[in-house]
Amino acid sequence: MKKIMYSKFGGPEVLQIAEVPIPAVQETSLLIKVKAVSINPLDWKIRNGEMKLMSGSKFPRGIGIDFSGIVEETGTAATKYTKGDEVFGIMDVFKGEALSEYITVKEKDITVKPQSISFEQAATMAVVGSAALQIFKTLVDLKKGTEVLINGASGGIGMFATQIAKMGGAIVTTVVGDSGIQAGKDWGADFVINYRNEDVLKGNKQYDVVIDLSGKMPFSKAKQIMKHSSAYIHTAPGPKEIISSFFINLISGKKYKLLMLKPSPEYLAELADYAESGIAIVVSKVYPFNSFKKAYAEVPNGKFIGKAAITMDGLV
Structure with missing residues (x-):
């Protein structure tokens, strides 16, 4: 599968597409086929090396924190979701790695995506x-x-x-x-x-x-x-x-x-409720996967209203 990774701190130029194995599903985890990934300031602050004290300096590493997708497989002890469920959620804030074809997460990291919003909107909510x-x-x-x-x-x-x-x-x-x-x-x-x-x-x-x-x-x-x-x-x-x-x-x-961000299942559930009730979720720019460098070059300029996202649609 394809995954965006980098092996040193720096600007968007350090980001590369890597071919890596699909992650194995453990007993308590789920495999998610990613549909969209949000772009956050934390992404480039960590990538630039501004947050080494919290993120560490271990390479190679992925990028992307919040996401939306479809449950592909579940571990034997992960019984809350089933294959085909549409979900959104958040990965470890300082490790990320959501910008990938597939990811593994725990049940507490996700919640059901409201049908009233798009995958792109759902991906941008969690952080x-x-x-x-x-x-x-x-x-x-x-x-x-x-x-x-x-x-x-x-x-x-x-x-x-x-x-x-x-x-x-x-x-x-x-x-x-x-x-x-x-x-x-x-x-x-x-x-x-x-x-x-x-x-x-x-x-x-x-x-x-x-x-x-x-x-x-x-x-x-x-x-x-x-x-x-x-x-x-x-x-x-x-x-x-x-x-x-x-x-x-x-x-x-x-x-x-x-604010030292500490995501929780309760926050995800509340955000899903807000989305169901019609809270505005503006995604003013959506980039295709292969334009990831362009996305991370443009979004830090701060000219977008609401959020921007990277979609996995059309990935070959």
Whole structure:
């Protein structure tokens, strides 16, 4: 089977198609025929070597974290799914390897794909949707009237965070570029700010929660628009942020909280329910498998609304 792998850290050029055996099914695992794979910032941050402390430096390695597909085979002790079931799920965040014709997973790593969405949409839910759920379930107290600012809200996490926060009764302000204005409105934001025309940091409004998804609003700047008791969420922390947040949280009512993604079966099930109920899942670009290098060269530029995915359709 074909699998995308790399043997050293670097840009998209290090990615190659490898011919490898179809993975063997163990007693408690399932073999999934992959239909689509999401593209996430974690993919290129790990591939570039930015996250060696968490991901390690062992090669060769695969790429791709969340996926959708069809159950091909089940282990003798894996009884929840049967051959032909359509599913979506998530692999180990720091090991990935979903961008492959076949993968093996545990039952806890997947859930049934809603029939109302495409394989491409399903593939893009697990990482960003779980991140949004984890923010509002473990890092902040979301309730009716909570003032939430989402900076850089037109991507995947922003798409889910905006909608989930609104469903929780929050008052949501999103900061986007020109191309993200309509998406912010479509996803239900109460206020949509175009950063090209307005600097949210110079406004008079203060927030209970500030989520920076752009990497361009550090806590040092965000705190000027945060209420006395509030929370700033960093969604891609490194060692520097871990140390900084520790000392800030000792002395400040404005808390610096870090999202360390921990997927769960409960999050996957909840995301499936959201999809069934009609939550917007925008996949603005789908690449064929053989265009994987182009995909990983283009998507980091951040010009896509929602998510992008790689499909296995047409693979020969």
